[in-house]
Amino acid sequence: MWSLSDEALLAGLASGDAEAAAALIRRFQGRVYGLAYSIVGDAGAAEDVAQETFVRAWRHARAYDARRGRVATWLLSIARNIAIDTLRVRRSEPLDPATVVALGGVSHDPSPEERGLGAAETERVRAALEKLPEEQRRALVLAAFYGRTAREISELESTPLGTVKTRIRTAMLKLRATLEVGDDL
């Protein structure tokens, strides 16, 4: 089961195969839970988010389109959206920017599976993020992980809205170049 591709396991989940579902969960639980925890900041809520992520993946697995992204990014997008919704319900006050997870400083204890699966990609993305100037990285992390709008980031960071927009845009373009995604903007 471990040798199966992510897509094959997702197909198994879609069709109700418990073994495939368990293998898919084991493969991605560290990433999904880690992302959820970093956003909601609470173990119980993070587990709820992570569980709900796999339940939604199961419900919508048939809508997954491999041409539009990998299973990892699809699952993490689901997790991010659920976590952001959870955060909005749980916290009415703005997120303290001081508690924002700086990606470079997050403890990373990869599972045995993760060491073999996608670890190089993770490192590649982290390295690209770490190359960004701190203010760009903060703006981008608040937007990409926490779903904060440019105006919200502007208020959180006490920075003019135009500056925040420029930081986000510049950071995205740099990442696109570093990650070698197209070349036409």
Next chain:
Amino acid sequence: MTSDERCSPVRELLPELALGIATGDDRARALEHLPGCPSCRRALGELTEVADELLVGGPVREPPVGFESRVVARLFEARPSRRRWLAAAAAAALLGLGAGAVYVGTRADRELADSYRRTLAVANGEYFSASPLLDPRRRRGGHVFGYEGSPSWVFVVVSGAARSGAYRVVATTEEGDRHKLGDMDVSKGAGSWGSAVPVDYHDLELLALVPREAPRAHRLAADL
């Protein structure tokens, strides 16, 4: 207004659009322009890919012990496990629909999954499945192959244990609704029948071959 002049203000909006944080007004402006501009659409696609990739670089943390079993329990208490997927792969191979080598091993599995996906993509299908057709004493009497698509269809192959005669093909949904799908003849223990079905194959739970004249003891059924 030149193409560049039209694109330039929209390009400014694309990073926020890709991150899903654009305001309603900005989204509306961009969406007005994008349908007619392949270049901006491509740029948005690339930035969306970047936004998705960012999540891969996020923190990793193992969940509390027992997480996997709790999720599996949640999944399968909502709907019983049917192990359709492995059966589906077998069906694709059996039907000769380009399933490729069914070997244990990463490459073969990937080829099989890829071939399976391509096969399904031809007609926007979602999956194939295969289920054994059993008599009341659990002896195998054939197979039911199913296809979830638009339309869904079933193909029944009887071999071995079935008594000769006319059979009614009846399907029952998960909600308990019965659908008479058609009639088939079995001769010398063999027969085949297939048809599109009036409901999603996914919603079917049981398919039965009910003898029209012989006792019900000769009924064959498959859990789908």
